[in-house]
Amino acid sequence: MNTLQASKPDFDYVASVYRWAEYLALGSQLQSTRKHFLSALNERRHALILGDGDGRFLASLLRSNRSLSATAVDTSKRMLRLLKKRCAEMDSRLVTMQATAQSVQPSACTDLIVSHFFLDCLTQQEVDSLVAQIANCCRPGTWWLISEFQIPPRSPWRFFAKTYIRMLYFAFFVTTGLCVRQLPETRMPLSSAGFERVAYHQSLGGLLYSEIWELRSKAVSTHTQPPATMGSSTLNEG
Numbered sequence: 001m002n003t004l005q006a007s008k009p010d011f012d013y014v015a016s017v018y019r020w021a022e023y024l025a026l027g028s029q030l031q032s033t034r035k036h037f038l039s040a041l042n043e044r045r046h047a048l049i050l051g052d053g054d055g056r057f058l059a060s061l062l063r064s065n066r067s068l069s070a071t072a073v074d075t076s077k078r079m080l081r082l083l084k085k086r087c088a089e090m091d092s093r094l095v096t097m098q099a100t101a102q103s104v105q106p107s108a109c110t111d112l113i114v115s116h117f118f119l120d121c122l123t124q125q126e127v128d129s130l131v132a133q134i135a136n137c138c139r140p141g142t143w144w145l146i147s148e149f150q151i152p153p154r155s156p157w158r159f160f161a162k163t164y165i166r167m168l169y170f171a172f173f174v175t176t177g178l179c180v181r182q183l184p185e186t187r188m189p190l191s192s193a194g195f196e197r198v199a200y201h202q203s204l205g206g207l208l209y210s211e212i213w214e215l216r217s218k219a220v221s222t223h224t225q226p227p228a229t230m231g232s233s234t235l236n237e238g
């Protein structure tokens with residue numbers, strides 16, 4: 001396992017207040033977004049959870065799918081401590097690793113990757129290489145459940161979204177030392193790595209979205225256009 005780099009953000013400082021800060025800012029919207037596709041994950045058997053923070057999503061996932069085991073990777077010791085506490089009753093199905101997501105390879109049995117509001121902590125280059133690395137290690141049929149912020153292209157919410165995201169990055173810079181300043185593009189790297197989007201849901205005028213991508217084939221070498229947005233909530237397994 002790689003050692004953690006000193007320049008990386010440290011979420012230890014915000015771990016204990018993270019949940020309350022989130023509720024104060026957007027109420028239950030983030031948790032609803034994380035859990036939107038929960039019931040679609042019942043056939044999955046082993047999940048790799050990247051940067052789940054205090055473990056609220058993972059606890060829900062392990063409770064709703066009793067056949068699933070999970071590996072949770074996070075750089076923050078305090079976040080991992082909260083996650084383990086929250087998942088204590090399911091700990092026989094849980095492995096935790098304090099490491100960067102970039103340093104961990106999914107095991108051969110992994111059929112679900114989860115990253116909620118995590119890829120936005122990475123630079124574009126880090127997202128590109130993480131996606132390529134995961135695609136390289138996983139079997140076709142693996143799902144990647146992603147929730148993220150986005151700036152909706154045409155929406156009365158666009159100005160609000162831009163301002164909110166700017167404030168969010170500033171708050172994380174001050175509290176954790178996160179140096180990323182803008183949302184990385186995720187759909188292009190996923191498409192290029194052989195993932196295809198099979199489900200999409202958005203809320204708050206498009207500021208928040210959740211989607212499922214399925215690994216269809218590996219190593220598509222050229223960049224392809226990401227699929228167009230599929231309405232406000234769809235799940236089309238093909």
Ligand SMILES: C[S@@+](CC[C@H](N)C(=O)[O-])C[C@H]1O[C@@H](n2cnc3c(N)ncnc32)[C@H](O)[C@@H]1O
Nearest residue numbers: 011051052053074075076079100101116117121
């Ligand atoms: C913005 S929080 C998101 C937490 C949670 N997933 C959510 O939905 O709110 C980012 C989380 O990712 C972790 N993190 C940041 N950079 C990381 C990295 N390179 N590898 C693994 N975890 C990382 C942080 O410690 C934190 O728990």
